[in-house]
Amino acid sequence: MKPIILHGHDRALTTIKFNLEGDLLFSSSKDKTPCVWFTHNGERLGTYIGHGGTVWCLDPSYDSKQLLTGSADNSAKIWDLERGVALHTFETQSAVRTSAWSFGAQRFFFSTDKARGQISELRIFDSSAVRQEGASARPSLVIAAPGESKFTSAVWGPLDNTIIAGCDNGAIYSLDSTTGRILGENLSAHTGLISDLQASSDLTMFISASKDQSSKLFDIDSLSVIKTYPTDRPVNSAAISLHKNRVVLGGGQEAMSVTTTASKAGKFEARFFDMILEEELGRVKGHFGPINTIAFHPDGHGFASGGEDGYVRLHQFDQSYFDFNIPH
Amino acid sequence: LHHRSFRCEEDFAMSQEAREKPVLATGFQSFVGVTGLPEVGGERVGKLKGVLAKIFAANWQITIVTITVPVDAAGNAFKFCIVECGSKEDAEIMISKCQEFPLDKSHKLSASSLDDLQKIITTPEDFSPVQENFHARETMSWLLSDACEDQYLSKSGRKLSVYWNKKKTHLRAKESESWTGSQYKWSTRGSYLITWLGEDISVWGGAKFDLFAKFHHPGGIGLIDVSPCERYLVTWSPKAPKGQDQEPQDIIVWEILTGERKRSFPFELRLSEANGQPVQAWPVLNWSFDDTYYAFIDREESCIRIYVAESSALLDRKPLKVDGIEDFAWSPTDNYLAAWTPEQDPAPARVTIFSIPKRLTLSVKNFFNTGAASLHWQSSGDYLCAQIERRAKNKKSGDGAVSFEVFSLREKLVPCDHFESKVPVSAFAWEPAGTRMAILAGETNSLSAVFYELKSHKIVELRSLPKVSANTIAWSPRGRICVLAGVNSLNPNIPSVNGAFLFVDVGDVGSTEAVTSLSQATHEGASLVQWDPTGRYLATCATTQHLKEDTGLRIWTSVGRILQNHKISMFGGMHWRPRPPTLLTAEDIKAVKATLSSSIKRFAAEDQADDVSVETEELERRRRLFEQFEEFRSKKLQQFELQAEQ
Amino acid sequence: DEHREILNRKSIIEKRMKALEDVEAEQQQQEARKRKIKQAEEEKAEAERISREAEERERIRQAREQAKVLKQSALAELDTFIKSDVGAKYRVEATKEAQKLDAEGIRKYITDCVARARADLDSKLDSLEKQFDYEERAKHEHELPLLKALKKA
CATH class of the missing domain: 3.30.70.330 (RRM (RNA recognition motif) domain)
Known part of the structure; x- marks a missing residue:
């Protein structure tokens, strides 16, 4: 089926996420203004005006009441999701890179970049404290990135006990969300920056995307690699769908660095792999620049991708997607 | 030229x-x-x-x-x-x-x-006689594959690997880090794999690719060549040290088995005035088919210097004088030598065919109003085709017309017939061991492939296929199938066409079947096209020379159906391992073809068994993966529930 | 009285005759009117019939014209087809067939031929592929003992 193309951002997309029900899609880009869209028709429901720079990350709460965003304007914000007004603004000393609500939204975290004498930190807050004290609430825990590294992507682990965090040096850590202790580490997870981590819906596994041109599936407890999906270009984002045991990878090289005349414009595909067999199943073309962020619809019937070209493409899978199986 | x-x-x-x-x-x-x-x-x-x-x-x-x-x-x-x-x-x-x-x-x-x-x-104390027992070494085990399979060499990054081609899949035979070197080459008949790095050349062979011999060329090796029967190795060093008394050692001729340095020559690379790139066509020393002689042109003396390989001596102590010689080529099957002399007013241009060592002139033909030329021997040495640019009198450049003069060597008095193209010709190729020729003619955007046949000493045009997007002609080594390939080229003069391969059937020998196109294959960004030595498979390569991503190897059947598609990062290309000439006589082959029907059922059954076993193995592998994964998942979920209860 | 009666009767008779005449005249007039109407109707119907027939003829002519154009274009397609590599061998048969068929028939014929040609080509590719493979394997089988003997020596 033809994808719905969401025009609304004038600069490169940074993060897209569906809410739990899948009726809404949230997008952030380098143009300061996150948007929310109806997924059934691609109509824009609203915008979140208030940030002063690139919005790197966003996360809607499980009940679709609040939206958490982090920006290069050195702040994170919590928004009233429906009304589009900022409820709290947390000032930081450097850009906010990744953020997420815990499963029941009792807690949330965001990470800060390493910059100008600032080390990269993961700041965890209690929602109840924030409700009482507002933005002046102190984080319940601050975890510094191990070594000289920088947190680049992080997700909550099972039961919100852990936070799985990936770094710019390719390492992945499992951090105790109440003590900050490092419970596990995989220092050789990747050889390049980890650009994205996404957990499976059952929280048994998570998938990584890395500049080292590969994507890997990990055991969420031991951080051991279960599967590897190699490509030949940097991977910016990866997502898991347990619906058909598939993973999708988005990425690509900047057009400028592609020297060949052979590769066509628009050849920035989302690549689908069989999660278990690690075999590539197919590609979906369309973007005119690398794919920066990719997500499966929660019901597994479609996916969305956000590109460097400023477009979000919302796809509904054809019947063939569901029919096709590698014989086994 | x-x-x-x-x-x-x-x-x-x-x-x-x-x-x-x-x-x-x-x-x-x-x-x-x-x-x-x-x-x-x-x-x-x-x-x-x-x-x-x-x-x-x-x-x-x-x-x-x-x-x-x-x-x-x-x-x-x-x-x-x-x-x-x-x-x-x-x-x-x-x-x-x-x-x-x-x-x-x-x-x-x-x-x-x-x-x-x-x-x-x-002799230094630590001398290691690698060459010792080289004669006794086994160099032909790869030819003994029961299934008649061939090997190829593939380069990925700095790693060289040799694979067995298994029709629908491939199997690694050997991978070696120790082969690393920027350069590699199969010897002419496939007995050795030769790699070189810096000043050292290594010769590998046998079932396990052991190190057979080492050669050392001071100054660093630029290029190498192996004689047709693999007796000799020729190396060229662009930076060979020069001493006043020292003999020149830009080019060295070695005997492979003994490791003996037979002879060396001075050599200066000629650079193009246009772009400073070497215009030298390698190899410099041209070998006769049986390794008896090698020869090169001495322009200043207007002669061909022919050396006897065994003694390293100039044949009969005197060069072969050919006034104004520009180019020459050895016959692939006889000690015949064809020489080209361009026109030098008032002297006409001339093609002369000599028999060596007696220097008899087998044939000589003069041509007027000509430009550059190139010589193409047919692989069984029956014919020679001289491709000659035509130009109007007193004009420096022609209008692109080209004539093809075809000499029939096996006939009395060596008759010659010719055909012409009114438009520029970008490629010419003989059907291996055949009587048919293909050319690519016309301007880039309206290129035609034209097929000709020599029928009882007369040349007839078989068919012209218009609007082909090709820059290379690749005949199957078996003949009959001709692939018109559009491949990326490093040569800026050859327009790059994006990996299109047209398989053309010119029909069985002697049949009246029309020339028909069979199928079209594409491999985006491909720059190399190679037939396996048996003419059953075609390999196309998209390498890092032209592409940054999506590099890889595809293997097709002889009629253009895809068999294998390997994505290989940092792919540097593949080279089929050549085979020596068959030990079967022409009569043997005829007999084999005549009795082929008796083996067909057996072959078909073998193929089917292979297919089934590959399939079941693959299914089994997948089933295991699924099982393992399901086990992992269910264990994880149990664990998760336990944790949640606590 | 009698005379009066006669006169009366006469006048009555005259009246009656007059009335009768009037009725007749009326009848005649009516009939004439009817006839006129009928004639007009008939004329109209005839005109309609004529125009209908003309229309029909025109329609048929146009259909024929269109069929001709269609057939022309179908024939052109057929021509390109028989000039193509796959279609070449259907040339004689196709020319014969084309005379009998309309545009749709020709198109169907081409599609059938293409399908047939594709199947033919496929089986040709199959047989060539196998022939080459089997020949090389058979040659190899005969060469193997020679190679093995050479290896031993």
Whole structure:
């Protein structure tokens, strides 16, 4: 089926996420203004005006009441999701890179970049404290990135006990969300920056995307690699769908660095792999620049991708997607 | 046109002359060194001398002039003496007879020439005789594949691997980090894999690709070439050190089995005035089909210098004089040599075919109003085609018209017929061992492929296929199937076409079937197209030379159906391992074809069994993966529930 | 009285005759009117019939014209087809067939031929592929003992 193309951002997309029900899609880009869209028709429901720079990350709460965003304007914000007004603004000393609500939204975290004498930190807050004290609430825990590294992507682990965090040096850590202790580490997870981590819906596994041109599936407890999906270009984002045991990878090289005349414009595909067999199943073309962020619809019937070209493409899978199986 | 450039200085020519008669440089031909003497001291040295002189003279009837026994400071003799014989002949007799000669119960004498002794002395202690037993080494095991499979070499990044081509899949036969080197090459008949890095060349072979031999070319190796029968190796160093007295060593000819350095030549690379790139067509030394001769053009002297490979001597001590020679080519099956002389007003252009070593002229033909030319031998040496640019009189460049002059070597008086193209021709190729030819003619955007056939000494046009997007003609080694390939090229003069391959069937030999296109295959960004040595598979490669991503190898059937598609990062290309000429005679092959029907059922059954086993193995592998994964998942979920309860 | 009666009767008779005449005249007039109407109707119907027939003829003519154009274009397609590599061998048969068929028939014929040609080509590719493979394997089988003997030596 033809994808719905969401025009609304004038600069490169940074993060897209569906809410739990899948009726809404949230997008952030380098143009300061996150948007929310109806997924059934691609109509824009609203915008979140208030940030002063690139919005790197966003996360809607499980009940679709609040939206958490982090920006290069050195702040994170919590928004009233429906009304589009900022409820709290947390000032930081450097850009906010990744953020997420815990499963029941009792807690949330965001990470800060390493910059100008600032080390990269993961700041965890209690929602109840924030409700009482507002933005002046102190984080319940601050975890510094191990070594000289920088947190680049992080997700909550099972039961919100852990936070799985990936770094710019390719390492992945499992951090105790109440003590900050490092419970596990995989220092050789990747050889390049980890650009994205996404957990499976059952929280048994998570998938990584890395500049080292590969994507890997990990055991969420031991951080051991279960599967590897190699490509030949940097991977910016990866997502898991347990619906058909598939993973999708988005990425690509900047057009400028592609020297060949052979590769066509628009050849920035989302690549689908069989999660278990690690075999590539197919590609979906369309973007005119690398794919920066990719997500499966929660019901597994479609996916969305956000590109460097400023477009979000919302796809509904054809019947063939569901029919096709590698014989086994 | 291929340009060859040699620098032949006067003094070099002189020293060549001196080389024709090999003489020992020492001038000590009548001296013999004898080892194995008893250890004696003082007065007994003199006595020993006397005994030796008597024994030598008596046993072999030779004249002994003097015997010198060197002694140390204490007057004790070494176990060695130098014998001066009456003549060179006497010395030779002594060397041949006096081997393990028992002087008494515990002493055996051995004689050798002083030169050999010198070699022994100067050989370093750590000398490792890699070449030893090379003759006995097994070099043909890969040909004994029961399933008639072929190997190929593939380069990914710095890693070289050899694979077996298994039709629908491939199997790694060997992968080696030790082969790393920027360069590699199969020897002409596939017996050896040759890799080179810096100044060192390694020759690998046998079932396990052991190191067979090493060669060292000071200055660093630029390019190598192997003679048609694999006896000789030619190396070129762009930075060979030059000394005043030292002989030139830009190009060295080696004998592979013995490791012997046969001869060396000076060589200067000619650079293009336009872009500074080398215009040199490698190889520089052109070998005759049976490794007997090699030859190159000496432009200044207007001659071809032909050397006898075995003796490294100039054939009959004189070059083959061909006025104004520009290019030449050896026949692939006979010691015939075709030479091209361009037009030099008023002298016409000329194609001359010589038979070597007698230098007889088999055929000579003159042409007027011509430009550049190139010579194409048909692979069984039956025909030679000279592709000659036509140009109007007194004009510097032509209008693109080209004539093709085809000589029939096996006919009396070597008749010649020709055909013409009114438009420029970008490629020409003979059907291997066949009578058909293909050309690509026309401007880039309206290129046609035209097929011709030589039918009872007359050339007929078979078919013209218009609007092909190709820049390369790749005939199957079996003939009949011709692939018109549009591949990326490093040569800026060849327009790049994006990996399109048209498979054309020109019909069976002698049939009246029309030339038809069979299928079209595409491999985006491909720059290499290679038939396997049997003509059953075609490999296309998209390499890092042209692409940053999506590099890889595809293998197609002989009619253009895809069999394998390998994505290979940092792919540097693949090369099929060549096969030696078949041991079957033409009659054998005819008989095989005639009785083929009896084997067909068996082959078909084998294929089916292979397919099934591959399929079941693959299914089994997948099933295991699924099982493992399901087990992992269910265990995880249990664990998760336990945790949640706590 | 009698005379009066006669006169009366006469006048009555005259009246009656007059009335009768009037009725007749009326009838005649009516009939004439009817006839006129009928005639007009008939004329109209005839005109309609004529125009209908003309239309029909025109329609048929146009259909024929269109069929001709269609057939022309179908024939052109057929022409390109028989000039193509796959279609070449259907040339004689196709020319014969084309005379009998309309545009749709020709198109169907081409599609059938293409399908047939594709199947033919496919089986040709199959047989060539196999022939080459089997020949090389058979040659190899005969060469193997020679190679093995050479290896031993």
